[in-house]
Amino acid sequence: MSVSLTFPDGSVRAFDQGTTGLAVAESISKSLAKKAVAIALDGELRDLSDPVFDGRIEIVTRTDPRALELIRHDAAHVMAEAVQDLWPGTQVTIGPVIENGFYYDFKRVHPDTREDWPFTPDDLPKIEKKMKEIIQKNAAFSKEVWSREKARDVFADKGEAYKVELVDAIPEGQDLKIYRQGEWFDLCRGPHMASTGQVGTAFKLMKVAGAYWRGDATKPMLTRIYGTAWATQEELDAYLHLLEEAEKRDHRKLGREMDLFHFQEEGPGVVFWHGKGWRMFQTLTAYMRRRLAGVYEEVNAPQVLDKALWETSGHWGWYQENMFAVKSAHAFTHPDDEEADQRVFALKPMNCPGHVQIFKHGLKSYRDLPIRLAEFGNVHRYEPSGALHGLMRVRGFTQDDAHVFCTDEQLAAECLRINDLILSVYDDFGFKEIVVKLSTRPEKRVGSDDLWDRAETIMTDVLKTIEAQSEGRIKTGILPGEGAFYGPKFEYTLKDAIGREWQCGTTQVDFNLPDRFGAFYIDQNSEKRQPVMIHRAICGSMERFLGILIENFAGHMPLWFAPQQxxxxxxxxxxxxxxxxxxxxxxxxxxxxxxxxxxxxxxxxxxxxxxxxxxxxxxxxxxxxxxxxxxxxxxxxxxxxxxxxxxxxxxxxxxxxxxxxxxxxxxxxxx
Structure with missing residues (x-):
């Protein structure tokens, strides 16, 4: 039997069953085989040593952008080997690829005291030196499939308790893959490149941090070592330069220097605005108000609402762990007081349910639509303390939120109107490189397929119009399966002065809330119809947008926006x-x-x-x-x-x- 492979140029060739990806590369040219680091079969990266099957094949070389993830993955394995060479007995846990790099979590104990012995930044140069020695040896990566029992016994014998736990967590029936590089090996799904030498030397270990095993605060603390790796030294140098620039522009540092705001432990995740910072906030708010004037009606929904409303909206079920719930102090101190209000209330994490209530107040006709409600609403969301990051990630913030209630026929025009406003705002702040992506239906969702088909068709047409009207200035794309559970959405990403991308604006279609709350309007046939609800944000979080602006301008704000001119x-x-x-x-x-x-x-x-x-x-x-x-x-x-x-x-x-x-x-x- 043979397998049929289709190459990028459209040619089709037959190979014996069992032929490996490396053999296919060698059949094309010896030089290509030497450059190859992996193959892509029907778009999925695989080891060169894997047998091929019927489908589309691409030979992936080290210069291919897809190889960057393999470089980082292999660098993580090399780092783990280096650590265990330098400090025998150290346990390795998991080591994934992340954006711009990789990390590995380790458990090291002192050989004499047997107490936890976390790594420090002083250890990183030693590990880097050992990594270069391992890379120089150019040991081949090889894959083995082990039984669960063998894997468990081998790692238990090595004292790798965390690996044993990982083995036990792998579902029955799944292969347990072991990758070797010389004598060192680890449990890993793969794929990997052909040898450690292909990692190259364009890497750097960046920092150490504490990390709970499996992210669970009740479990042991491990040491996480972060690294970055690139295909060339030039790319590594450019990335390190970007980090230096980002550090200079850090809004937290500039916020202190410019006397804009501060944070303190008594108010975790909420901003203490100083006079100059609050002036900037109010300048941004005043600007946004002017941009909405005559188009949106500004409203204000309550800050605290009964839990029952959030149950109806679905947030209590979907989002409860991120919400702040409250009772009156009297209810806590006198739980048996029958006259006390014992109801549970919640600080709003978003404005949309309140806006539906405002829409529902009074009968609406199709002639009234579209109705556009805007609010600079203060919302609260619980974020883990470790995730808080200055203005970029807070627990209390202001959304430049708006909701449009319209007919199905008005949806396209409203999305285009919103798009024009979003792009105009970004342009006023000097952001010229914008990407607009359409996120389509996720696996878990509400609403019928007919509704999703209709909404996605409309938004796809709108996306094409956005691209055409911009004459190529605005890039567009599709994010399959990344839509909200209640409808498809546009995501607006802008690029700042040093090339970083920030996702800010959104336009989201919602089939869920109008239905849950029974919102309707009277159509031209005097019948009740459910409106289409569009969630729209431009800055998103006003605090985060200010943080982005501070970093984008490195504190050198345009005169019209400067807090002290x-x-x-x-x-x-x-x-x-x-x-x-x-x-x-x-x-x-x-x-x-x-x-x-x-x-x-x-x-x-x-x-x-x-x-x-x-x-x-x-x-x-x-x-x-x-x-x-x-x-x-x-x-x-x-x-x-x-x-x-x-x-x-x-x-x-x-x-x-x-x-x-x-x-x-x-x-x-x-x-």
Missing amino acids: VVVATITSDADDYGREVAEALRDAGLYVETDFRNEKINYKIREHSVTKVPVIIVCGKKEAEERSVNIRRLGSQAQTSMSLNEAVACLKLEATPPDLLRKATARKAA
Whole structure:
């Protein structure tokens, strides 16, 4: 018997049954076989040593983007071998590939005291050196299939208790694969490249951290070692440079330097906004309000609602572990008081159920639709303490949330309207590279297949329109099976100044909530119809979006968005009166201005205000007072610009005008 393989060029060839992927590569050319690290059969990566079967085949070389995951996977195995070579008796647990790298969890005990002996950053150079020695040996990866009993006995004999637990957890009937690299081996699903030498030396161990076994806080603490690996040294250097840039731009660091906000243990996961930070928050909110004016009606739903509402919405069943539930203090202290309100309430984790209640209040006609309700709603969600990360991951945040109630026929037009608004907002903040992806039906979902078919057809057409209208500027894609359980959705991802991607905006179709709450409108035939509900967010979390902006601009905020726009600093006390006049003229023009008349050298003042990222420093001395001029210095520049006071006020007023208001002013002039 033979197998039939289809190659990327469309050619078809027959091979003997049992032929390996490596043999297929050798049949094409010896040089290709030397470069090969794996094969892809019908799109699935497999070992070169695996026998082929009928289907499409691709020979994967080390330069193929798909090989990067194999490089990282193999690097993890090499790291585990290095650790056990250096510290015999250390137990290895799991070591998966993650975004941009890999990790392995280890259990090391001190050979004398037998107490836990966690790894430290000082151990990483030793492990890296040993890894390079292992890679230099270029040991072949080989796969073996063991019985459950053999695997259990071998790992038990080695003292690998965690591996024994993993073996026991593998379902009956599944093969237990063991991969060897020389004498070292591990339990692994694979695949792997041909040898350790193909890992290369473009890797670096990054950090150590504590990690509970299986992520369970009741189980032992292990040490996790993180690493990154790339196909070339150039890619590794670029990634490390990106990390350096990201560290400089860390919004938590900049938040301290700019005096914007802080966090503290008494309020885990909630933001303590300082004056300047709150000004930024309110500037963002005011901008978004103006963008919604005349299109959306802003509403406000209660912060605390009875558990029964969340049971009806389905959140209590689907989302309960992420919700904060409350009772009155009297109910806790007097549980037997029959007159006390013993009901359970919940802080809202999202705004949508409240908006459905507002829609339902009063009879709605098809003539009223679409109805667009917006809310800057404060919501609370329980996030594990280890997941909290500055403004990016909090427990209390504000959503720039909106819900559109429309007819089925209006769905496409509403999605396009929302898309135009989202893209326009991102453009105002300087984000030019946007990706829009359609997430389709997941395996577990509500709603009939007919509803999903209709919604996905409409949204697919909308996606094509988005791509066509952008003339290639907006990239699009499909995320199969990634939709919400209640409907398909668009996800908007933007790229920041250093190339990182952030998923922010969403447009989600919902078949679930209108049905659960019995929401309806009266159609042209005087019959009840369930509306289509669209969930829409642009910033998503306002706090997170501010964190993204701070990092994107590295604290050098555009003048219209800066929390402190101008500092007027004087060189000598002789210019203080004129400095006050300059500051007052700028304030009258609508700018946020502070003065610095301290008895300090002007260069000291400039350095100090540059650290706090003030965009414009106006320097006034005796000469400027006499000439009624100002000396302007911009953040990040050594250049100085001299101009008259009136000219400076007009120039800075224009620059400090938000882009949406600037467009309106320009349009009025043109008219």
